[in-house]
Amino acid sequence: MGLVGRGLMLLLVALVMVGCDGGSVGADSSSVADSQAGLDRPAGIDWFEGSVEGAFAEAAAQDKPLFLYWGAVWCPPCHELKGTIFKQQAFIDQSKWFIPVYLDGDTEQAQLCGETFSVYGYPTVIVFSPQGTEITRIPGGMDIQRYMGILELAINAITPVADLVAAVKADQPISSADWELLAYYSWGQDRGKVLAENSTTQERYDLFQLLAANCPEDLTLVKSRLQLLAIEQWVGLESEDLALRDNYLNQLKTILADAKLRSANRDSLMYGGAALSAALAQGPELASLRQQLVDNLRGILANTELNLLMRLRALSGWVLLQNASLAEDQDLGTEQLAWIKEQVAWGLAAADQYQYHSAVNSLSQALLDANLIDDARQMLVSSLRVTKHPYYLMSDLGYLEAQLGNNQEALGWYKQAWDTSKGPATRIQWGVNYVVNLIELAPQNIGGIKLASSAVLQELSGQNNGFYQRTATRIGELDRKLESWADSPEKLGVLEKFREGTSQL
Secondary structure (H helix, E strand, O other): OOOOOOHHHHHHHHHHOOOOOOOHHHHOOOOOOOOOOOOOOOOOOOOOOOHHHHHHHHHHHHOOOOOEEEEEOOOOOHHHHHHHHHOHHHHHHHHHEEEEEEEEEEOHHHHHHHHHHHOOOEEEEEEOOOOOOOEEEEOOOOOHHHHHHHHHHHHHHHOHHHHHHHHHOOOOOOHHHHOOOOOOOOOOOOOOOOOOOOOHHHHHHHHHHHHHHHOOOOOOHHHHHHHHHHHHHHHHHHHHOOOHHHHHHHHHHHHHHHHHHHHHHHHHHHHHHHHHHHHOOOOHHHHHHHHHHHHHHHHHHHHOOOOOEEEHHHHOOOOOHHOOOOOOOOOHHHHHHHHHHHHHHHHHHHOOOOHHHHHHHHHHHOOOHHHHHHHHHHHHHOOOOOOOOOOHHHHHHHHHHHHOOOOHHHHHHHHHHHHHHHHHHHHHHHHHHHHHHHHHHOOOOOHHHHHHHHHHHHHOOOOOOOOOOHHHHHHHHHHHHHHOOOHHHHHHHHHHHHHHHOOOO
């Protein structure tokens, strides 16, 4: 079966799709315009020039909602959002209705802003009211028409998503538009706004099941999304309730039988299909269900009305489904592997300069999951000369070599990724990634680990308000890794020196 994947399917199965008021940002003077040169801000949109605080003030003065985009230039889903949504004339026209703020994670003080708004993953899109209250978070993975519709709902919304959930819990009626906002909320990026920060699978299931049960029957598309949210959490619970299993199987079959419902739940079916089918069906019924899911993914790949990047993502889901049907010691067949290679070649040839980085990321994962290691390696290496962000792909190459036991080659790629990465937050992230892998793959290299961990802290100490959000989280991860590694006096000395440096940030 395929090389160990990056966990994307399990993440989406667990948290599928992937209020802060204006006064709370008053302490932040981060300039949205500063450091934005070269950060790939999509053209045509009148992105706000000035501080984030100033953007909220302008939104209040003009009585317009505020659209906050938080992303990074190297992030493949960010590229997809830019390529499928931001460059579209329909979005550019709609952007006149709100104050658009482009906040790259490497902008000075951006991580402080990220902590203020409780955002972490790239990309995160938040819509605020003119008064600065968070209304909703919008997921990616949608076509332009649906995205525009959800955005229009958000900028016209009166009630924040958190309050809508409270109303449903209190058995109070909400409008059809409100239900749609709930169904298309980016639950995987909630960060404690509606769900508890460390909510359990049971808590998420209870909420989604409540929403699905209370959603009016005539809101078919909306109800199907809420049902699938609940089903995915139920799968994570590994419940043995056969009555519920049969009920959820019928709901999934209903979704698969309707083209509009399949479209509304595209990403969930794409990445969660293998886990859903294994949990809900057995024997001949399992084979039939998997075939329906496979046919759906082939349909996505062949659908020329969809954006190329959406179509290519279906290939990874197809491979995962095929792998799920194999015995432990089996690999995909010759015809299947040949078809995968054909799709990869087609996808690379069809991708334009804006799509290429995301296409390589998606297609390399499909190759890895299909155990086409040499093909994945060759594509990643050749892509280093083409992509504007090669350090991202260098990390993929490090991961690939590490999984194969080629530790020195892996560390070479991780180090090169760190050395060539750009941007303050990005450099800390890639630096930590190198040190963590150095500890994992060469634990006896105490001098190298000491030198590299010190270098990360030294670079961070020179940043202005850099020790927040993603950066702070990464440093915390490295601290825990060092702690688990420090089993000798010499290693403890490295940990103590690291913690001394951290305390001075």
